[in-house]
Amino acid sequence: MPPVIAVEGLGVRFRRNRGARRSFKDLFSTRQRRVRPDDFWALRNVSFDVQPGEAIGVVGRNGQGKSTLLKLVAGVMLPDEGTVTVRDGVAPLIEITGGFVDDLTVRDNVYLTAGLHGMTRSQIDERFGEIIDFAEIGDFVDTPYKHLSSGMKVRIAFSVISQLEEPVLLVDEVLAVGDRGFREKCYRRIEELLAGGRTLFFVSHNEKDLRRFCERGLYLDKGALVLDGPIGDVLELYNSDYGT
Known part of the structure; x- marks a missing residue:
């Protein structure tokens, strides 16, 4: 059975300097963008597949690329490298109240x-x-x-x-x-x-919730996929690395 999510060589680059933004032309250019000294990779060379019916927990410290990965899978962000393929559609519980209009009932x-x-x-x-x-x-x-x-x-x-x-x-x-x-x-x-x-593709810092829902885990650190395996093994390595 083909995977419901297929991620291959995924990379996303941002600028540290908020004043240095991509131009409108850059967003649609097919040429490789020039790497600037203030660029950093939020995700780099990330690959994995998700089969239908799997429950995946994504763990890592703040700022390690977890929410960025979710936005890429949701299709609200485009990668700088690699591909994200999602078969059929997604129900996104991310930034959950986004899109609601204040003045409407x-x-x-x-x-x-x-x-x-x-x-x-x-x-x-x-x-x-x-x-x-x-x-x-x-x-x-x-x-x-x-x-x-x-x-x-x-x-x-x-x-x-x-x-x-x-x-x-x-x-x-x-x-x-x-x-x-x-x-x-x-x-x-x-x-x-x-x-x-x-x-289920679930980003959380709550170990109890991760164990409740997920059988498999992805551990992201510094934008890299450190471990893809059973959720217990992923949480054990994460806790060992950061003393939690």
């Missing part, structure tokens, strides 16, 4: 966000009640999104994204701001999706 945001992710209006109509019930914000359906608390925003965003039918679920510790009860509710939902055959 919760109701309008549900239709807008779900529609942008490919759901038809009839599908949204059918699932709207379930989305609102799961988020536990029925009294705020016609409230402008900007008036919701941060926790309520996460609730409605997770509820919408978790209704998508794409085979790959991307999660980047977005539920850390939620209360414990709702976070556990979301985790049970993720387990349901995994039991239904979904693939």
